[in-house]
Amino acid sequence: MTASSTMTEEKTIRFEIYRQDDLDSTPYFEEFEIPYRANMNVISALMEIRRNPFNKKGEKTTPVAWDMGCLEEVCGACSMVINGTPRQSCTALVDQLEQPIRLEPMKTFPVVRDLMVDRSRMFDSLKKVKAWIPIDGTYDLGPGPRMPEKRRQWAYELSKCMTCGVCLEACPNVNSKSNFIGPAPLSQVRLFNAHPTGAMNKNERLNALMGDGGLGDCGNSQNCVQACPKGIPLTTSIAALNRDTNLQMFRNFFGSDSEV
Amino acid sequence: MAKDREFYWRRLHSLLGVIPVGIFLIQHLIVNHYATRGPESFNNAAHVMEGLPFRIFLEIFIIFLPLYFHALYGVYIAFTSRNNPRQFGTFRNWMFILQRATGVFTLIFVTWHIWETRIQAALGATVDFNMMEAILADPFMLAFYIAGVVSTTFHFANGLWSFLVTWGITISPRSQRISTYATLGIFVVLSIIGIRAILAFV
Numbered sequence: 435m436t437a438s439s440t441m442t443e444e445k446t447i448r449f450e451i452y453r454q455d456d457l458d459s460t461p462y463f464e465e466f467e468i469p470y471r472a473n474m475n476v477i478s479a480l481m482e483i484r485r486n487p488f489n490k491k492g493e494k495t496t497p498v499a500w501d502m503g504c505l506e507e508v509c510g511a512c513s514m515v516i517n518g519t520p521r522q523s524c525t526a527l528v529d530q531l532e533q534p535i536r537l538e539p540m541k542t543f544p545v546v547r548d549l550m551v552d553r554s555r556m557f558d559s560l561k562k563v564k565a566w567i568p569i570d571g572t573y574d575l576g577p578g579p580r581m582p583e584k585r586r587q588w589a590y591e592l593s594k595c596m597t598c599g600v601c602l603e604a605c606p607n608v609n610s611k612s613n614f615i616g617p618a619p620l621s622q623v624r625l626f627n628a629h630p631t632g633a634m635n636k637n638e639r640l641n642a643l644m645g646d647g648g649l650g651d652c653g654n655s656q657n658c659v660q661a662c663p664k665g666i667p668l669t670t671s672i673a674a675l676n677r678d679t680n681l682q683m684f685r686n687f688f689g690s691d692s693e694v
Numbered sequence: 695m696a697k698d699r700e701f702y703w704r705r706l707h708s709l710l711g712v713i714p715v716g717i718f719l720i721q722h723l724i725v726n727h728y729a730t731r732g733p734e735s736f737n738n739a740a741h742v743m744e745g746l747p748f749r750i751f752l753e754i755f756i757i758f759l760p761l762y763f764h765a766l767y768g769v770y771i772a773f774t775s776r777n778n779p780r781q782f783g784t785f786r787n788w789m790f791i792l793q794r795a796t797g798v799f800t801l802i803f804v805t806w807h808i809w810e811t812r813i814q815a816a817l818g819a820t821v822d823f824n825m826m827e828a829i830l831a832d833p834f835m836l837a838f839y840i841a842g843v844v845s846t847t848f849h850f851a852n853g854l855w856s857f858l859v860t861w862g863i864t865i866s867p868r869s870q871r872i873s874t875y876a877t878l879g880i881f882v883v884l885s886i887i888g889i890r891a892i893l894a895f896v
């Protein structure tokens with residue numbers, strides 16, 4: 435091939451995309467090839483496919499379905515498995531990816547369609563472990579206790595979790611054979627227990643963590659902390675919660691005059 | 695309330711793996727090491743262990759029940775994971791997988807080993823230097839025993855690492871890194887003790 439012929443050849447981006455019409459239908463892979471533009475991310479490429487839904491063979495096909503929201507890695511909605519790694523598609527830059535770029539949904543979750551998954555179980559888990567601070571009362575309770583600034587800064591890091599589901603996808607113990615809720619909601623318990631007002635219901639959250647599918651199911655593969663796009667110290671949270679729940683377990687068993 | 699018991703079973707599983715099963719393992723490997731000082735020493739040491747008062751109770755409550763609870767519950771744990779070393783080839787993920795693999799292999803090895811020694815003893819055989827010498831004369835058995843001992847010591851040492859995490863003793867990444875090195879050291883030392891004892895019989 436001569437230099438001039440490569441020059442005239444149009445540069446393209448190749449994709450292999452997992453397709454599944456709905457929850458129960460058989461999945462298959464479809465190949466796509468779209469014209470190259472500089473600085474694309476996976477989402478802008480998916481938008482290009484949606485604009486012109488033809489596969490590599492030139493056949494007309496249905497546009498690929500995916501989920502997105504903020505487009506700046508804070509909402510977590512656009513997570514998918516890109517070249518084998520679970521991550522956000524909005525911050526996955528095409529120029530940095532090996533081609534063909536393989537897109538798959540995070541199959542730890544039920545697949546709604548193509549790359550779109552249903553992360554409801556994560557929100558259910560947050561409810562289960564009471565990941566909130568109860569402040570409602572019948573009268574104004576006034577301001578809560580102050581939080582030391584140092585602790586606020588530390589807690590801010592834990593609060594960055596966007597329920598994206600990447601840590602659940604990475605965890606070998608989150609799968610259809612187990613009901614483990616996964617790392618994200620565990621770390622949220624540490625966040626809310628560290629809050630001075632939240633600490634008033636510390637024992638309730640710890641007891642919830644000791645239920646089935648809770649903290650006990652962690653097997654310490656530590657994939658979660660590697661995978662989390664927000665750099666949340668998940669394994670440190672898990673070990674700290676291990677200490678807290680063990681103490682809670684002894685308190686529950688032997689009885690204690692200090693509840694929280 | 696049969697539900698919501700998993701947490702306690704897991705904690706019990708972690709505890710029993712070290713106390714008493716892990717402690718017994720160390721004691722057993724050290725007694726075996728007498729073999730390096732000749733048949734006489736080994737037989738004496740084995741004799742002392744055999745002569746312990748209340749032996750049958752010690753064996754049942756310190757060894758068999760904890761061991762088989764740990765083993766069988768461990769098999770359940772091993773088969774509820776979905777290993778993913780291809781996506782996550784990190785050191786800890788490999789340790790996670792190896793912990794499950796060595797757990798299953800160790801169960802097979804230990805069961806065979808108990809059959810060949812304790813059960814045979816109950817059926818009238820004498821457990822002594824000659825018995826082990828006869829078993830290990832077969833090269834296949836020698837390899838099986840070496841693999842079994844290394845698998846057991848690995849499972850114990852790495853299990854000790856996760857024991858420290860499970861009980862909230864090592865929390866920070868640095869403490870967990872230090873305990874990785876410490877338990878790796880324990881693995882090497884116990885393996886040397888175990889293999890030296892095996893080789894003393896051949």
Ligand code: SF4
Nearest residue numbers: 595596598599601662
């Ligand atoms: S902990 Fe990290 S990986 Fe897990 S859901 Fe939150 S942001 Fe995503």
Ligand code: FES
Nearest residue numbers: 504505507510524
């Ligand atoms: S669209 Fe919100 S994280 Fe990607």
